Amino acid sequence: MADLTVDVAGLRLENPFILASGVWGETGETLARALRAGAGAVVTKSIGPEPRAGYANPTVVEVPGGLINAMGLPNPGIDAYAEEVEAALKPGKPVIGSIFGADAGEFTTLARRMEKLGVNALELNLSCPHAKGYGAQLGQDPDVTKRITAAVKAAVGIPVLVKLTPNVASIPAIGKAAEEGGADAVCAINTLKGMAIDLDLFRPVLSHGTGGYSGPGVKPVGLACVWELFEAVKIPIIGMGGISTGGDAAEYMLAGASALQVGTAVYKKRDRTFRDLCRELDRFLSARRYRSPRALIGKAHGGPA
Amino acid sequence: MTGRVHHRPRIVAICEKVRETPLVTTLRWKDSTKAKPGQYVMVWVPGVDEIPMSLCDTGDLKGIAVHAKGEATAALVKLRKGDRMGIRGPYGHGFRHKMGKCLIVAGGTGIACLAPLVEKLARRWPRPSVVIGAKTKSELLFVERMRRSGAEVLVTTDDGSAGRKGFATDAAYELLNRNRYAAVYSCGPEKMMRITASLAQCQSAPVQLSLERYMKCGIGICDSCAMGGLHICIEGPVLDSRRVVGLPDFGVFRRDACGRKEKI
Numbered sequence: 001m002a003d004l005t006v007d008v009a010g011l012r013l014e015n016p017f018i019l020a021s022g023v024w025g026e027t028g029e030t031l032a033r034a035l036r037a038g039a040g041a042v043v044t045k046s047i048g049p050e051p052r053a054g055y056a057n058p059t060v061v062e063v064p065g066g067l068i069n070a071m072g073l074p075n076p077g078i079d080a081y082a083e084e085v086e087a088a089l090k091p092g093k094p095v096i097g098s099i100f101g102a103d104a105g106e107f108t109t110l111a112r113r114m115e116k117l118g119v120n121a122l123e124l125n126l127s128c129p130h131a132k133g134y135g136a137q138l139g140q141d142p143d144v145t146k147r148i149t150a151a152v153k154a155a156v157g158i159p160v161l162v163k164l165t166p167n168v169a170s171i172p173a174i175g176k177a178a179e180e181g182g183a184d185a186v187c188a189i190n191t192l193k194g195m196a197i198d199l200d201l202f203r204p205v206l207s208h209g210t211g212g213y214s215g216p217g218v219k220p221v222g223l224a225c226v227w228e229l230f231e232a233v234k235i236p237i238i239g240m241g242g243i244s245t246g247g248d249a250a251e252y253m254l255a256g257a258s259a260l261q262v263g264t265a266v267y268k269k270r271d272r273t274f275r276d277l278c279r280e281l282d283r284f285l286s287a288r289r290y291r292s293p294r295a296l297i298g299k300a301h302g303g304p305a
Numbered sequence: 306m307t308g309r310v311h312h313r314p315r316i317v318a319i320c321e322k323v324r325e326t327p328l329v330t331t332l333r334w335k336d337s338t339k340a341k342p343g344q345y346v347m348v349w350v351p352g353v354d355e356i357p358m359s360l361c362d363t364g365d366l367k368g369i370a371v372h373a374k375g376e377a378t379a380a381l382v383k384l385r386k387g388d389r390m391g392i393r394g395p396y397g398h399g400f401r402h403k404m405g406k407c408l409i410v411a412g413g414t415g416i417a418c419l420a421p422l423v424e425k426l427a428r429r430w431p432r433p434s435v436v437i438g439a440k441t442k443s444e445l446l447f448v449e450r451m452r453r454s455g456a457e458v459l460v461t462t463d464d465g466s467a468g469r470k471g472f473a474t475d476a477a478y479e480l481l482n483r484n485r486y487a488a489v490y491s492c493g494p495e496k497m498m499r500i501t502a503s504l505a506q507c508q509s510a511p512v513q514l515s516l517e518r519y520m521k522c523g524i525g526i527c528d529s530c531a532m533g534g535l536h537i538c539i540e541g542p543v544l545d546s547r548r549v550v551g552l553p554d555f556g557v558f559r560r561d562a563c564g565r566k567e568k569i
Contacts, residue, residue, distance in 0.1 A: 051564075
């Protein structure tokens with residue numbers, strides 16, 4: 001049996017698998033369920049200053065290789081979310097608060113509020129591909145990324161993770177900007193911009209038209225992003241994008257990820273997701289006589305085997 | 306990449322439209338997908354919204370009974386025969402059959418998802434007892450359809466304009482005192498379902514409840530319909546009352562599109 005414990009950005013995780021933001025995260029009780037089902041940590045839904053309903057349905061559509069979603073950042077607002085964080089903290093494992101704002105001022109206000117609610121780290125959503133004025137519209141600009149990261153870092157004492165969008169010409173440039181802003185880690189990747197069109201009605205299926213593509217189909221893209229980031233930044237990388245097996249997890253770690261996030265896989269395996277991933281990663285490591293997944297991090301870049 | 310995709314709307318044309326009551330209209334379409342009583346579909350009204358609707362017909366002709374109370378349902382009842390809409394599903398857990406005499410307790414439009422179950426149960430002996438409650442006579446739904454099925458039907462209205470004056474739970478109380486039931490099925494206002502579940506407790510008959518919550522994805526990922534960590538979209542909408550009555554949400558609050566709690 002390998003010891004799956006990993007340390008990333010000051011957080012100790014009993015295993016490298018973190019529930020990604022947006023999945024199961026609207027309520028604290030469901031986040032607690034994910035932790036009890038074996039997640040090493042969870043990320044909350046992205047929370048903004050005010051309640052937000054998000055887009056009209058359809059907000060999710062299945063396509064070969066995964067899902068496309070355009071939820072539109074629905075959330076109850078930071079005030080109402082306090083009790084959800086409280087419920088999510090009950091199992092006693094790390095809870096990462098995801099926040100989104102329109103500028104550095106909104107981000108710092110939210111960051112302070114989230115820290116007070118007791119979360120163990122923050123994830124800055126600079127990567128949602130389908131919300132005007134938020135997410136990727138900020139995170140595609142290295143200067144904005146650096147400025148918001150630095151402002152949040154100056155405002156809080158807990159670790160700050162920056163979630164990056166793959167919808168840019170150069171993800172290492174954005175990763176470096178986050179590092180220069182003082183980020184404790186970067187998370188890559190958020191969803192790829194995508195869409196589906198109905199062939200009977202000649203119209204997009206999602207009410208918002210475009211959305212974010214996630215699931216096994218984006219894994220090669222995520223891997224390449226983590227690979228390039230590993231060569232560009234010194235801070236740890238939390239890898240994600242289509243992870244649904246222990247082999248996928250190992251690939252991401254070999255590309256340079258220190259920990260992993262899992263989202264879309266949950267709709268197929270639900271409560272089994274995290275325990276299955278742990279068992280498969282353990283089997284992968286044990287078969288190769290590794291005692292810890294830490295030994296895999298960045299190994300594909302050519303260090304001693 | 307290829308592979309079968311399940312969670313994508315398929316476009317159907319409405320082939321039957323029936324105005325059941327001043328508030329409720331039934332829409333039907335041809336659809337041979339397998340479905341069980343109690344399951345629901347996500348109904349896409351293009352350009353408006355996509356909402357969960359329990360099936361009131363589960364055979365090769367599928368149907369939904371639409372109560373126009375919001376934007377999407379108002380748009381649905383305006384659709385005409387031949388108009389197209391998108392369907393995903395059927396989704397979720399339906400009612401589980403039990404041998405023996407069954408009691409069905411429906412409030413308001415709750416009878417819609419129970420109607421196909423009653424029709425199945427009424428084909429065997431002993432006949433099921435069905436209580437249909439509504440505020441007033443004009444809001445009673447599927448009473449004739451339930452009588453035609455062969456079930457024993459009891460009607461209650463809050464104002465006494467049809468059937469017995471009182472609540473569906475009053476009639477359920479009397480039936481539970483008079484007969485032994487192997488199972489109780491209920492759909493309607495949560496306060497009514499809570500009372501039904503507690504009344505049935507003394508008979509230790511299993512109680513299955515059909516719940517309604519705000520839904521978006523329908524596939525157990527977005528958490529909009531969460532209720533005490535349960536996803537009504539796939540672990541429901543039909544749940545055993547023992548899993549439900551202890552939840553602090555049940556009969557007390559639901560969540561809106563933002564995820565905020567609102568009183569029921």
